[in-house]
Amino acid sequence: MYVMKDSEYMFVFTGPDGSGRKTVADAVAQTLGIRKVPGYATRKPRPGEVDGVDYHFISRTLYDQLEEDGEFLESIELRGNKYGIRDKDVARAFEKSGSVYLILNREGADILKEKYGDHCIRLFIYADRRTVEERQRALGLPDDVIQEHLSRYEYDMEYQSQCEHAFENYDLAHTVFDITNTLEKYLNRGLVDKD
Template sequence: MGELKERELIFVFTGPDGSGRKSVADSVGTTLGLTKVLSYATRKPRPGEVNGQDYHFITPELYGQLDDEGGFIENVTINHIRYGLRDKDIERSFQHNGCIYLILDPEGAEILKRTYGDHVIRIFIYADRNTVEQRQRDEGQLEDVIAARLSHYEADIAYQSQCEHAFENYDLAHTVFDITNTLEGYLERNLVERD
């Protein structure tokens, strides 16, 4: 794993499943022109997910092979599904952009914070339990999947206090606006408003 340069930052969007962290992260990333780094997952895409855009969806066998090669800096198992992040992908992304973003569960966010320290800025996205449950139903998730994901809700919410920033997400445009303004301070691009 290489050392990060002073201005290289990793914005990690985290929070409970159903909080809208993906929609928020992708909107903020597009607005600020950040490069997205994808994790690997050993599950099938959920409705609306696209391989190579949301995750690298791979077989458990290929995941095991990459893991045996020591390729993952973040390697977690959630509900019997393995998720991982490769340091090579992070290093490659920094060749294109000085700031990158990722979408990780709280466990993955914590691993990245321990690995890269102050270069990691965690943005915690949340909504109340009933809202995240309804969002998952609206996505067409199966009841057993919803139950499994909600079983982590309280532990995920507790991680909020360890993050650098936290935002309620009930209105996507408002949340994206607030986060974009917050992250501009880290980017130090000295933007000037013109009449």
């Protein structure tokens, strides 16, 4: 397991599917220059997902081999698919950047929080149920996938109180601004908001 320096942080964006956590996370990271650690998944890419950017989409056989070899820092099974983060990917990202970000569900976020403690900051991104459904329909996700996600909505929303920060996401620019200001306090780079 990668041992973080005092000034390094792992920012974990979490929240219900359709909350916009990926869009928000990528925009915040671009603003702050934080490197993403994409996970591994045994499912097929969804509309708009790019292999190697959103996830490394691999076979179940390869995933199981990597898991058996102890490659994953965290690994979960959800709805018949496996998801994980490789330890060496985290280490490589930290070598290139003082902090990293990941986009995970609550189970993965909990595993990393347990491993990294105060250096793992969970950012809960949310919107109301109707909005998350509309966003998923706009992405062209199949009805069965949307229904699976909505069946977890209340369960995912319960996680908000356990996260270090929570942000309602209806206006992307506003949400990104708020999160950027929040993360600047952790990054402590001496940047001043002149507004």
